Amino acid sequence: MKLYNLKNHEEQVSFAEAVTLGLGKNQGLFFPTYLPKIDSSDLEKLLEMDFISRSSKILEMFIGDEINTIELFNKVKQAFSFSGPIVRKVEENISCLEIFHGPTLAFKDFGARFMAQMLSLLNQNKDENVTILTATSGDTGAAVAHAFYKMKNVRVVILFPKGKISEFQEKMFCTLGENITTIAINGSFDECQTLVKQAFQDKDLRKKTGLNSANSINISRLLAQICYYFEAFSMVPHNKRKELIISVPCGNFGNLTAGLLAKSLGLPIKSFIAATNSNDTIPRFLKTGIWNPKETVSTISNAMDISQPNNWTRVKELFHRKKWKLKSLGYGSVSDNVTKETLLNLYKLKYISEPHAAIAYKLLKDQLKKHEYGLFLGTAHPSKFKKTVDKILNINMNIPHVLQHRISLPSLSYNMKPNFFSLKDFLLKK
Numbered sequence: 567m568k569l570y571n572l573k574n575h576e577e578q579v580s581f582a583e584a585v586t587l588g589l590g591k592n593q594g595l596f597f598p599t600y601l602p603k604i605d606s607s608d609l610e611k612l613l614e615m616d617f618i619s620r621s622s623k624i625l626e627m628f629i630g631d632e633i634n635t636i637e638l639f640n641k642v643k644q645a646f647s648f649s650g651p652i653v654r655k656v657e658e659n660i661s662c663l664e665i666f667h668g669p670t671l672a673f674k675d676f677g678a679r680f681m682a683q684m685l686s687l688l689n690q691n692k693d694e695n696v697t698i699l700t701a702t703s704g705d706t707g708a709a710v711a712h713a714f715y716k717m718k719n720v721r722v723v724i725l726f727p728k729g730k731i732s733e734f735q736e737k738m739f740c741t742l743g744e745n746i747t748t749i750a751i752n753g754s755f756d757e758c759q760t761l762v763k764q765a766f767q768d769k770d771l772r773k774k775t776g777l778n779s780a781n782s783i784n785i786s787r788l789l790a791q792i793c794y795y796f797e798a799f800s801m802v803p804h805n806k807r808k809e810l811i812i813s814v815p816c817g818n819f820g821n822l823t824a825g826l827l828a829k830s831l832g833l834p835i836k837s838f839i840a841a842t843n844s845n846d847t848i849p850r851f852l853k854t855g856i857w858n859p860k861e862t863v864s865t866i867s868n869a870m871d872i873s874q875p876n877n878w879t880r881v882k883e884l885f886h887r888k889k890w891k892l893k894s895l896g897y898g899s900v901s902d903n904v905t906k907e908t909l910l911n912l913y914k915l916k917y918i919s920e921p922h923a924a925i926a927y928k929l930l931k932d933q934l935k936k937h938e939y940g941l942f943l944g945t946a947h948p949s950k951f952k953k954t955v956d957k958i959l960n961i962n963m964n965i966p967h968v969l970q971h972r973i974s975l976p977s978l979s980y981n982m983k984p985n986f987f988s989l990k991d992f993l994l995k996k
């Protein structure tokens with residue numbers, strides 16, 4: 567597989583390099599040089615396969631001969647060794663694609679676990695240690711920590727803003743120990759992200775610790791997410807398949823990019839809706855053509871509180887390469903008040919959801935035409951947002967066992983001020 571840097575097309579790398587580097591020069595994102603295409607007779611066969619076999623095939627189409635077929639199959643099997651996506655009917659012609667049944671109860675498990683498998687494969691013949699350094703505002707930290715837990719030669723260091731993520735979210739990844747180190751930074755998520763960027767710019771530190779990132783810009787995470795769009799399609803009734811609209815709750819726009827890549831492969835999804843909360847840079851851009859990000863605001867769908875989405879450049883590149891029109895992309899933003907109202911409406915339909923999925927549902931409901939069939943993505947288990955959801959719906963939701971167990975364990979985090987030299991010291995000594 568060959569990829570190029572979106573900021574400098576001359577920089578070309580292999581899949582292995584793109585996975586280990588994460589980002590290219592000048593923080594440019596990598597994008598596939600060749601976009602594979604499935605013809606319609608092969609598509610039928612592919613849709614009949616089981617999730618693991620089909621996912622291996624799809625990933626092989628992109629990765630090519632850099633990894634051999636059997637090895638890739640085994641890695642995919644290990645990465646996706648949990649309950650896969652489920653389509654749950656919510657009302658006539660609208661269902662939720664639940665992709666939150668993984669070990670940390672959010673869709674980020676798919677990408678993080680596949681990335682972990684790829685990194686372990688690419689490092690297996692090296693003695694060097696790797697340090698995965700990442701900042702999290704919630705779900706990424708948990709997915710990454712669990713994906714790399716007890717993996718040889720890999721140390722994971724996760725920074726998070728102290729007191730700014732939910733207790734559940736914190737307990738999910740700060741209670742593991744072993745090769746997982748967590749640091750509560752006395753500051754904001756942006757400050758955590760700045761520390762990570764500074765660490766990557768420090769050549770000395772990079773070399774001595776074998777630094778790697780694990781955020782959503784890593785191409786391996788995106789590729790893994792393509793797979794559940796095929797699984798979703800295979801579960802849609804045959805007579806509705808030509809009229810499928812998928813609504814995606816967007817933050818960094820990785821999930822939507824993966825869906826669009828599935829479409830570019832030949833999966834005949836009619837259209838997508840890019841759904842955001844009040845951090846609506848993209849909906850405003852699609853409406854006016856003006857790029858005008860505002861200061862990020864806090865919402866009840868906190869995993870989507872991003873006003874400068876990293877993956878947008880990939881979306882634009884794909885539309886350009888496929889000669890698709892940006893106008894064909896549905897979009898919209900939903901305020902906290904309307905999100906709450908929507909959660910209540912869903913509850914009346916006997917479906918307990920959470921703020922992120924509710925935003926996608928609301929826009930789908932508004933924009934879906936009579937003859938169409940809609941899926942909205944359920945990106946996290948509602949119990950991860952228990953406090954918020956309980957309050958809005960006036961219920962006391964059951965907590966899954968995995969979460970109950972985690973909550974009873976003590977947090978093992980270090981504390982640190984948002985100071986790069988303290989972090990560097992820590993990374994070199996520990």
Ligand SMILES: *Cc1c(COP(=O)(O)O)cnc(C)c1O
Pocket residue numbers: 672673674705706782815816817818819820821822869870922945946
């Ligand atoms: C990360 C996340 C999102 C946003 O996904 P992107 O790929 O960043 O657009 C939406 N919902 C939940 C629950 C998330 O954790």
